[in-house]
Amino acid sequence: MSADRNNPAADTGLIVQNLFKSYESAGQAVSILRDLDLQMQPGQATCITGPSGSGKSTLLYLISALDRPDAGAIHLLGTDMIASSESKLTRLRNEQIGFVFQDHHLLPQLTVVENVILPLLPIAGVDSAAEARAAELLERVGLQHRKTHRPAELSGGERQRVAVARALINRPALVLADEPTGNLDPETANRVGDLLLELTAEQQTMLLCVTHSVELAQRFPQHFQLEAGKLVEHNRSVTSADASS
Numbered sequence: 001m002s003a004d005r006n007n008p009a010a011d012t013g014l015i016v017q018n019l020f021k022s023y024e025s026a027g028q029a030v031s032i033l034r035d036l037d038l039q040m041q042p043g044q045a046t047c048i049t050g051p052s053g054s055g056k057s058t059l060l061y062l063i064s065a066l067d068r069p070d071a072g073a074i075h076l077l078g079t080d081m082i083a084s085s086e087s088k089l090t091r092l093r094n095e096q097i098g099f100v101f102q103d104h105h106l107l108p109q110l111t112v113v114e115n116v117i118l119p120l121l122p123i124a125g126v127d128s129a130a131e132a133r134a135a136e137l138l139e140r141v142g143l144q145h146r147k148t149h150r151p152a153e154l155s156g157g158e159r160q161r162v163a164v165a166r167a168l169i170n171r172p173a174l175v176l177a178d179e180p181t182g183n184l185d186p187e188t189a190n191r192v193g194d195l196l197l198e199l200t201a202e203q204q205t206m207l208l209c210v211t212h213s214v215e216l217a218q219r220f221p222q223h224f225q226l227e228a229g230k231l232v233e234h235n236r237s238v239t240s241a242d243a244s245s
């Protein structure tokens, strides 16, 4: 299936259509995503909530082509995220997708600024422009004074702010955030959530966040719940009429 060229998200956004994914468990296929649709355009921020095990991380793996769906179509910036070659997908992932995880995934032996620059290495290498960009982002996340520190010397909230800067260093088209505030106290969580929203909006980056935190989701302009393998707008549960249609 190809993305519809008349669709405004076709070349610049994300289009997920009729996505199905199941996993084998004890010899049985367990259906996780069932006919899921999602569409995003530059600058859009969307949050998906759902209980643990509902398939939130699975959806992010599929969108970033780290896993394959059973059926359906995914296009990011016009690229087919299912049928394209592995080398094309790796390049697209490196250049156009920034990741923020629950556990910051910073490398302990590198300094803060080296961690932020890391995603640029396979693309442009490190030059003075990369260093200036990292310095600018560290300033934006309020950590310019921590550049030469190691992750172990930072608080949990500071580490997540470094992770936000690292996710944005390439000016990606899409940031995927998986429980980005999961390990933080509520006040720090709000600050990290706001920072993600602010910086992605400034750069016109799409932000797709998955979390069990309804409080974080409420800060987003768009909030879906993952229910029975599909996305439904928050506060609008799947009814029997929807289910039979």
Ligand code: ADP
Pocket: 023, 024, 032, 050, 051, 052, 053, 054, 055, 056, 057, 058, 059
């Ligand atoms: P969430 O992020 O909402 O907590 P996940 O997407 O991690 O949920 O997982 C959804 C379901 O799929 C869970 O029941 C999980 O055990 C199962 N699952 C995820 N990845 C795999 C896998 N590689 N093999 C088998 N089952 C998996």
